[in-house]
């Protein structure tokens with residue numbers, strides 16, 4: 001199981017400062033969608049250059065022009081690029097093809113997918129690397145989470161790695177670990193803590209104990 005730190009509400013210098021604090025305790029740094037909107041792919045480039053030993057995920061949440069966008073994120077240094085599960089099959093296949101060409105990985109974000117089991121089976125067959133259940137901020141605000149959804153995809157996905165994102169905190173992490181995803185994505189559960197290093201270290205320890 002790997003731990004991904006999601007950075008959503010920072011600029012580039014703040015991102016670098018934050019990763020410095022927790023770099024020993026995470027596997028992947030996510031340059032979140034709001035950061036890409038504010039800073040562009042420069043944020044991916046800057047973080048990859050500052051931390052060449054960490055994997056960097058560009059959370060582009062691609063919906064169209066997938067091959068081109070995966071190419072641009074790859075050129076900026078992203079190791080993993082996200083596409084939405086609600087995108088057309090042709091877009092997802094295009095993303096996978098370009099990622100393979102570039103030696104990169106594709107994570108499919110299943111946010112807002114209605115037939116989760118059915119779509120997870122379909123995208124799994126398209127050769128994607130990760131399938132991620134995700135409760136976004138707008139549904140977190142009304143008390144939703146993705147723990148049951150994780151069990152759903154775990155029961156149907158045969159090839160891809162499974163991941164979970166959305167509001168995971170220290171107190172809910174044990175529930176996540178029980179279902180054994182390959183990747184746990186945490187934003188506010190680390191960035192919102194006074195002692196970010198301690199929060200990341202504790203999460204890493206819990207994940208390693210499995």
Ligand SMILES: O=C(CO)[C@H](O)[C@H](O)COP(=O)(O)O
Pocket residue numbers: 006007008030032033059135136137165166167168185186187188189
């Ligand atoms: O992709 C995202 C929002 O769309 C976030 O990066 C993801 O939800 C993780 O952040 P948090 O743990 O704060 O929910």
